[in-house]
């Protein structure tokens with residue numbers, strides 16, 4: 001297997017955590033997003049979206065979209081489970097994960113931020129304010145949910161990490177990169193501490209990757 005990755009990509013960070021939790025160690029290729037390697041012809045031939053991550057499976061399939069890759073891993077390597085055993089629990093975990101992956105992360109993606117400055121001509125300060133604003137709006141709702149919903153445990157859902165935690169930890173890392181004050185989110189920070197105490201999360205951190213700068 002081969003993972004097309006970039007140390008700073010939070011979507012790839014999700015897949016790195018899931019791979020570690022499943023004890024699967026693919027070969028790794030770094031796609032340098034800041035240098036535009038995601039738009040090189042050979043990469044676009046494989047993934048026309050020009051985004052990381054992409055995973056080439058041992059069967060030769062090219063999988064894209066972090067959550068689709070993680071669900072494939074879950075089906076291919078069921079232990080440890082990253083989704084709860086009950087349908088309502090799975091819906092809750094997916095809802096938390098999608099609140100991050102669909103409603104926070106895309107607004108802060110590199111190509112969106114580049115469009116703001118390069119095409120719309122906003123200043124760097126305005127761009128950073130945009131990134132902070134949408135991250136804050138999304139994390140505030142997550143904090144409210146996780147603080148009040150009884151299914152929250154040491155992790156987002158009960159006592160073991162799920163796909164929700166796999167999305168949360170990279171998003172908090174992104175939030176720090178844009179200098180968002182995380183003090184209003186004690187539940188998120190408590191869950192993050194539980195996650196990063198696990199080697200699977202700690203070893204997936206951007207700073208631990210071989211292409212880290």
Ligand SMILES: N[C@@H](CCC(=O)N[C@@H](CS)C(=O)NCC(=O)O)C(=O)O
Pocket residue numbers: 008009010011012033038050051052053064065066067101109110111112
């Ligand atoms: N929904 C996609 C998002 C993938 C994505 O946006 N990846 C970012 C890095 S986190 C990327 O490749 N950005 C390149 C660009 O914006 O040009 C997923 O979950 O895999």
